[in-house]
Amino acid sequence: xxxxxxxxxxxxxxxxxxxxxxxxxxxxxxxxxxxxxxxxxxxxxxxxxxxxxxxxxxxxxxxxxxxxxxxxxxxxxxxxxxxxxxxxxxxxxxxxxxxxxxxxxxxxxxxxxxxxxxxxxxxxxxxxxxxxxxxxxxxxxxxxxxxxxxxxxxxxxxxxxxxxxxxxxxxxxxxxxxxxxxxxxxxxxxxxxxxxxxxxxxxxxxxxxxxxxxxxxxxxxxxxxxxxxxxxxxxxxxxxxxxxxxxxxxxxxxxxxxxxxxxxxxxxxxxxxxxxxxxxxxxxxxxxxxx
Amino acid sequence: xxxxxxxxxxxxxxxxxxxxxxxxxxxxxxxxxxxxxxxxxxxxxxxxxxxxxxxxxxxxxxxxxxxxxxxxxxxxxxxxxxxxxxxxxxxxxxxxxxxxxxxxxxxxxxxxxxxxxxxxxxxxxxxxxxxxxxxxxxxxxxxxxxxxxxxxxxxxxxxxxxxxxxxxxxxxxxxxxxxxxxxxxxxxxxxxxxxxxxxxxxxxxxxxxxxxxxxxxxxxxxxxxxxxxxxxxxxxxxxxxxxxxxxxxxxxxxxxxxxxxxxxxxxxxxxxxxxxxxxxxxxxxxxxxxx
Numbered sequence: 199x200x201x202x203x204x205x206x207x208x209x210x211x212x213x214x215x216x217x218x219x220x221x222x223x224x225x226x227x228x229x230x231x232x233x234x235x236x237x238x239x240x241x242x243x244x245x246x247x248x249x250x251x252x253x254x255x256x257x258x259x260x261x262x263x264x265x266x267x268x269x270x271x272x273x274x275x276x277x278x279x280x281x282x283x284x285x286x287x288x289x290x291x292x293x294x295x296x297x298x299x300x301x302x303x304x305x306x307x308x309x310x311x312x313x314x315x316x317x318x319x320x321x322x323x324x325x326x327x328x329x330x331x332x333x334x335x336x337x338x339x340x341x342x343x344x345x346x347x348x349x350x351x352x353x354x355x356x357x358x359x360x361x362x363x364x365x366x367x368x369x370x371x372x373x374x375x376x377x378x379x380x381x382x383x384x385x386x387x388x389x390x391x392x393x394x395x396x397x398x399x400x401x402x403x404x405x406x407x408x409x410x411x412x413x414x415x416x417x418x419x420x421x422x423x424x425x426x427x428x429x430x431x432x433x434x435x436x437x438x439x440x441x442x443x444x445x446x447x448x449x450x451x452x453x454x455x456x457x458x459x460x461x462x463x464x465x466x467x468x469x470x471x472x473x474x475x476x477x478x479x480x481x482x483x484x485x486x487x488x489x
Numbered sequence: 490x491x492x493x494x495x496x497x498x499x500x501x502x503x504x505x506x507x508x509x510x511x512x513x514x515x516x517x518x519x520x521x522x523x524x525x526x527x528x529x530x531x532x533x534x535x536x537x538x539x540x541x542x543x544x545x546x547x548x549x550x551x552x553x554x555x556x557x558x559x560x561x562x563x564x565x566x567x568x569x570x571x572x573x574x575x576x577x578x579x580x581x582x583x584x585x586x587x588x589x590x591x592x593x594x595x596x597x598x599x600x601x602x603x604x605x606x607x608x609x610x611x612x613x614x615x616x617x618x619x620x621x622x623x624x625x626x627x628x629x630x631x632x633x634x635x636x637x638x639x640x641x642x643x644x645x646x647x648x649x650x651x652x653x654x655x656x657x658x659x660x661x662x663x664x665x666x667x668x669x670x671x672x673x674x675x676x677x678x679x680x681x682x683x684x685x686x687x688x689x690x691x692x693x694x695x696x697x698x699x700x701x702x703x704x705x706x707x708x709x710x711x712x713x714x715x716x717x718x719x720x721x722x723x724x725x726x727x728x729x730x731x732x733x734x735x736x737x738x739x740x741x742x743x744x745x746x747x748x749x750x751x752x753x754x755x756x757x758x759x760x761x762x763x764x765x766x767x768x769x770x771x772x773x774x775x776x777x778x779x780x
Contacts, residue, residue, distance in 0.1 A: 212596030216656055219593070223653035227630035234629075288526075295523040307523055309764050310531040316763030316770075317534065318714035320731045321752040325533040328540070328745060335536055365530065373771040426624065429716050460629060 235465040241458030249461070256465035266466065268441055269449040273425060273473055276360060276445050281424040284364035286417060289371025294401065296372075297379050308373075315369030323433035326362045327351070330434070355435045355443035362430055367423070371416055378412040379405070411485065418481045425474050446470040534756070541750035548745035563750035572751070575733040581644050582719075582729060583712040586651035590708050591701060593652070594659035599693070601660070602667040603675065624654075624717045635722055644727040650718050655708040662707070662772060666700030667693070703769035710759045710766070730755045 235256055239249035260266050292311065296304050314322065329335050330350045337347025350358050382405055390400045406413075428447040431437065437444035437452065444452070446466060454463025540548050542559040631650065632641075640646035670693065678688050694701075716731040723732060734755060737748055763770065 213600055216593045216597045216660070219649065219653045220656060222634075223631065223650055224627060227627040227634075230630040230633075231627070292523065292526055295519055295526070299520065299523070303520070303523070307527040308767060310527040312763050312767055312770070313534050313760050314530045316710060316714075316759050317756050318716065318731050318759065320716045320734055321537075321756045324734070324748060324752055325537045328537065328749075329533050335533075365533070368530070373767070377771050428624070454629060464629065 231464045231467060234461055235468055237461050239461040239464075241455075241460060243458075246458075252461075256462050259462065260465055260469060265441060265444070265449060266469065269444055269446045269466075270469065270473065272356065272443060273445040273470070275356065276363070276427070277421055277424045277473075277477070279356075279360040280363035281367070281420040282417060284360065285367040285371045285420050285424075286413075288364060288368045289416075290375050290413075292368065292372045293375035293379055294405075296376065298384075308376075311369040311372060314365055315367065317366075319366075319429040320433065322366050323362075323430045326358075326365065326430070327434055330358050330362075351435050352439055355439065359431050359434055359443055362434055363424060363427060366430065367420060370423075371420060374412060374416045375409070378409040382408050414481050414485045418478055421477045421481070422474055425470065425477070446473065534760075537749045537756075538753050539749075540746055541753040543746045543749075545744055545746045548749070563747045564754070566747060567751050567754070572733060572754075575728055575730050576754075578644055578647075578723075578727055579713055579729040579731075582648045582651055582727075583709045585645075585648040586655065586712045587705050587708045589648065589652040590655045590659045591705055594656055594663055594704075595694075595701070597656075598660050598663035598667055599689070602664045603670070603693075628717065628721050631718070632721055641722060642724045642727045644723075647719060647722055647727055647729070650722065651712040651715060654715070654718070655711055658711070659704050659708055662704045662769075663697070663700065665772060666697045666704075670696055700769075703766050703772075706762050706766040707770065710762050713759055 234249075236251060236253060237249040238252050238255070240246045292307075296307055299307075317325070327334070331337075332347075332349035332352070334350075336350065340347045386404055387400055390404050395403065426447055427445070428451065431443060431445060431448055432451075435443045437448035441449075446469060450463045450466040450470065453459045453466060541563055542561070543554065543557050544560060544562065547554040547557050635641045635643070635646055674692060674696075675688065678692050683691070714731070715729075716735075719729045719732050720735065723729070728736075734748070734751055737744075737751060
């Protein structure tokens, strides 16, 4: 085969349009953003017409901005609570529960869980809003049961958006873990059972070590998805009350579009990228340490 | 369906392997837990669906209305409010971008897997990296770009953005399908003197057709669901269904029944597509890493 293998240049033409599109719509904007973060670009006023280079000013300001510190903390809390703990553990639990059930049950349960996940984000957000808001379904049910309802989006905004994201995203982890669990050798589990290992010990000592690479890959993917969540939070709480659920994407949107401070908003976007990179580095290290 | 069978352990183990399920009383509890979880996940979707068939006065009562005479009034009133153009825009953007994606991603994926271009790993990670950018970070430059080339509120522009958005997933996904092709078949074709074009048309494409269909379905789901780019880059002429949903709220307060009916129409196509493509969803979303 080697003699017929074309060189790099023969394969370049079919890839040109792909690179062009990605360059135009993703790489270009990133480079533009990287420059803008060092200017004082704005939506209106004198800086809008003629932005000036201001060096590290935006990042210096970010360092002392209590709103940013708050947003970083909430983003980490949101990501850890809804992705690392919620989606990941619940997804694994569901996958284990459905393991080796009969085909029909697996298919139906899978369909029900997938429905929540495949919904347009905006529809999912509305459905959750209708469920959690002051006169929402949850409160109506609670009242019927004789308990006192409350406006969950106002009294517990972080809990509401974390639960919302768990509801929406768990199917993804479940599907991934189902695929991984089907690779685990049944003989191995039976051997462990014969040796007297209970379900928990079998899971911890037999299953988990086998699927740990998948766990890390999944964690990385759901973390990166969760860090950028905007629409869900925007519809549910708009980052409020006050700044009580204002994660980084919300803060960035607020500064760039509501206040018109494009440059500062862009600088915040890079902080967001930094948080993502930090999480990725942790997972990558965890993977490498094990190999 | 679960029965306790008092047989010798060896026989029981054999039965377990045969039927692929463990017959233990604890299993009933596990089964119920899986069902409860699945129904809890589906409940908000079901509730939204039901609300769409209610009268507005039944939509937010306390206690919630469970029994009602279904009506199509809400669906009628949505179409009376010019829902059709949004639907057509959504269809155009999803279908057009998906066709572009498949046309561009297939040769790129081929170059990266079958032909193994030098430094293909770098190229793959380049695709991946563009996927990791939060949309919020690239929206500003995209907005400015669209304004400058006069393509704001233009469905072609939106389709191109969606093409770029879905390209990385498609390349990774198609690559994973190509990687599974038996090498012997391709080699036999070449020995028989098939040109690259023939090889592609007659052998590779038919073999990965199901994979391409799955990829297309997943790209279509993403394009259909996309909200953030749509709401930022379009206003009246090119607005899609998710944008229609938002307009609904801001213009006249919350009409839950009507909003639910509109949401149902926005969600139905992707829920159906999601169920069809469920088997491949995992592969698409883990960028081909998990099968």
